[in-house]
Amino acid sequence: MKIGVCGTGRMGSAIAQRMMAVGHDIAVWNRNPAKTKPLVDAGAKLFASPAELVEGCDVVIVMLLNDAATEAVYRAPDGILKAKLSGKLMIDMSTIRPDSMKSNGGPVLQQGAGFVECPVGGSTAPAREGKLLGLVGGSNADVARAMPILEQLCRRIEHVGDLGAGSMMKLAVNLPLLVYWQALGEALTICKPLNLPPDRLIDILTDTSGAPAAMKGRGPVIARVLGGAPLGETAFGLNAATKDLACAVQFGASLHAELPVTASALACYEEAEAAGLGDADATAVSTRWSRRQGNA
Structure with a gap:
């Protein structure tokens, strides 16, 4: 099957890699064409516009950063809604507001295409392994x-x-995980007087009822950064986390x-992004907070 991937950032690229690995013919488009190069080098076909991508594929997976990006890509003069959509299937995996998803999907449906939303839980590694959590909205x-297609990307699918x-x-x-990363930074701050080695401190905090499953994978990375190592690979960007909050x-x-805890966490993420950590992993909010001036 010829599948297009519209948006080849971290997650879009990982999804395209997975689709290629299971044998699909993949085509791609991205606002910055340079980000498609690894996929093109691996055999994907590059299209010049979202409309051309839709018309050249049977199915198109959309994975864009935010509401503004989806608005632009759907409604540009050469955007998705300008394509001949009848008979196509669109699967939008972006994490955006529900009203934005409906306003993007409605015109697609009106033109005779299928439209399914499937924002996903999981980062780039689960995407490449087909182990995402798919949260699906759409008609039966x-x-x-x-x-x-979703079964090739997700370990669990919930309609x-x-x-x-x-x-x-x-x-x-x-929401709870992103709030946790800020709460972890605050926990690390009040542990400073203990002067425990970072790996021991994180190990203790990980082995508690309050720690999320993500700590098993990200905890050692956080410990290394606390110990002075540079920020590691970004699995889920802090800028994307800020947008989601x-x-x-x-x-x-x-x-x-009212979401008072979420709103407070959002302000902390915005502060970290303004400090230049937007491209870092979301867990950078934890380590930054423990080192922040005033938290000594």
């Missing part, structure tokens, strides 16, 4: 059509409702729901 018919429901669930999934706060406000 469209989801059934997308399922063979949680109509279009927009997957985005709601994804914001809920990300902002989406959660905005969506909560639309429901007249």
